[in-house]
Amino acid sequence: MLYRRRGTVRDLRRENRAAVLWSLYFSRPGSRQDLSAATGLSPASVTNVARELLGDGIVAEVGSEDSDGGRPRVLLDINPDYGYVIGVDIGETRIRVELFNLAMAERAKAEYPLDPAEHEVDVVVRDIAAGLRAVLTDGGVDPAAVLGVGIGVPGIVEQGPEVLVYGQTYGWDAVPLERLLRAHTDLPLRFENCAKTMGQAEFWFGAGRCVGNAAVVLIGSGVGASLISGRGSYRGPTSSAAEWGHTTIVVGGRRCRCGSAGCLEAYVGAEAILDRCGSPAALSAGDEESMLAALLAVADSSPTTDAVLAETAEYLGVGIGNLINLFNPERVILGGWAGLLLGGRLLPAIRESAQRHSLRHPFAAASIELGQLGPEAVTFGAATLPMEDFLNGAWRPPLR
Numbered sequence: 459m460l461y462r463r464r465g466t467v468r469d470l471r472r473e474n475r476a477a478v479l480w481s482l483y484f485s486r487p488g489s490r491q492d493l494s495a496a497t498g499l500s501p502a503s504v505t506n507v508a509r510e511l512l513g514d515g516i517v518a519e520v521g522s523e524d525s526d527g528g529r530p531r532v533l534l535d536i537n538p539d540y541g542y543v544i545g546v547d548i549g550e551t552r553i554r555v556e557l558f559n560l561a562m563a564e565r566a567k568a569e570y571p572l573d574p575a576e577h578e579v580d581v582v583v584r585d586i587a588a589g590l591r592a593v594l595t596d597g598g599v600d601p602a603a604v605l606g607v608g609i610g611v612p613g614i615v616e617q618g619p620e621v622l623v624y625g626q627t628y629g630w631d632a633v634p635l636e637r638l639l640r641a642h643t644d645l646p647l648r649f650e651n652c653a654k655t656m657g658q659a660e661f662w663f664g665a666g667r668c669v670g671n672a673a674v675v676l677i678g679s680g681v682g683a684s685l686i687s688g689r690g691s692y693r694g695p696t697s698s699a700a701e702w703g704h705t706t707i708v709v710g711g712r713r714c715r716c717g718s719a720g721c722l723e724a725y726v727g728a729e730a731i732l733d734r735c736g737s738p739a740a741l742s743a744g745d746e747e748s749m750l751a752a753l754l755a756v757a758d759s760s761p762t763t764d765a766v767l768a769e770t771a772e773y774l775g776v777g778i779g780n781l782i783n784l785f786n787p788e789r790v791i792l793g794g795w796a797g798l799l800l801g802g803r804l805l806p807a808i809r810e811s812a813q814r815h816s817l818r819h820p821f822a823a824a825s826i827e828l829g830q831l832g833p834e835a836v837t838f839g840a841a842t843l844p845m846e847d848f849l850n851g852a853w854r855p856p857l858r
C-alpha cells in the first residue's frame with residue numbers, strides 16, 4: 459500500500475487489518491473482491507478482516523453493486539462516526555482546533571487569536587487546552603471516542619523519547635510541548651511541523667493525491683516545505699529536513715527572522731512582502747491576511763506594489779527551481795494562506811521563473827500547482843496524524 463509503514467505492524471493479523479483499512483479509506487466504498495484485488499490478500503483473509511472490522515463497528519455494510527451476472531457484491535465502508543480525530547494548527551496569528559469524524563467531515567471548531575509578535579508557550583498551551591475542551595463540548599463527543607490529536611507546529615519537531623519543538627523565529631528552544639500539554643489532556647498526541655501536516659493533507663486528499671511524490675510549499679508569514687513520497691515525509695535525523703524558507707537566495711540580503719540574512723523567507727514570506735511594499739504602519743493596522751489581500755487588489759494601479767509582487771514571483775520561482783533540481787518532484791504544490799493568495803495572481807510568473815532557474819529535464823517532469831484544500835489544510839493535515847495511527851492498527855476499540 460502506498461501509505462503504509464510496514465515497520466509499525468507487528469503481526470500478520472494486524473498487517474492484514476491495516477492493509478484493508480488503508481485500502482478502504484482511500485477507495486470508499488469497496489467490495490471484499492475490490493479489497494482483495496487492491497491489497498493482494500486472499501479472499502478468505504479479507505473476509506476474516508472484514509468480519510472483525512464489522513464486529514468492532516469500524517466498518518459497515520452500505521449497499522451492493524452488480525457483478526457481471528453473478529451475485530451482487532456487498533459494499534463496505536468506514537463507519538464515519540465510529541470515532542473522531544482532532545487537528546490543531548499553532549499558526550502565526552491564531553490557534554485553530556478542529557474536530558473531525560472518520561470521513562474527515564468537520565464536527566466542531568475553535569479559534570483563538572495570537573499576537574504575531576508573541577508566541578509565549580504558556581499562552582499557546584492554554585489556548586490548545588481550551589480548544590480541545592470546546593470542540594468536544596460543541597461536537598457532543600465523548601473523549602473516549604477520540605482516536606487522537608494531531609498538532610501542527612511552526613518549527614522543527616524533534617521526535618524523540620520526549621517531543622521537543624525548536625521554533626527559532628519565535629524563540630522556542632527545545633520546548634517540551636507534549637509534556638506541557640499532558641497536564642491538560644489524556645488524549646493521544648502527535649506532533650509535526652505545520653508544513654509537513656499541510657503536505658500530508660494535500661498528498662492524501664488534495665493536489666498531491668494522484669502523484670507518487672511531491673514537494674509541498676507553505677507560504678504564510680513564514681515559509682516552509684515538506685518532501686513527500688509513498689513512504690511519507692522525509693524528515694532527516696533531527697526532523698529539520700526541508701527548512702526551505704531558510705535557504706539563502708541572496709548573499710548579504712535582507713535580514714531574516716531566524717537571525718540570518720538573505721533567506722527565501724525574507725523575500726517571499728507575507729511579513730517580508732508587506733515590509734518590502736513599505737507598509738510597516740499598515741502592518742499594525744490590520745491582520746496580515748487582510749493586508750496581503752488588499753495589496754494584491756491594488757497591484758494593477760500601483761507600480762510599486764506590482765514591482766514588489768513581480769520580484770516575489772521571481773524569488774519564489776528561484777526557490778521552487780532549487781527544489782526541482784534537488785528533489786526531482788512530480789509535483790510542486792503551493793499552499794498556505796499567503797501562497798494561495800499570491801498564486802491566484804502570480805502562478806504563471808512563478809512557473810516561468812522556476813523554469814528559468816531549473817534544469818530542463820527535471821522541470822519538464824514537474825508540474826507546479828496550487829493546493830486544493832485551502833488555508834485550513836494545516837489543521838486538516840494535523841488531524842491525519844492520529845488517522846494514520848488508526849489505519850496502521852494502533853487504535854484498539856474500547857469496551858463499549
Ligand SMILES: [Zn+2]
Pocket residue numbers: 703704705714715716717718719721723724
Ligand atoms: Zn531565515
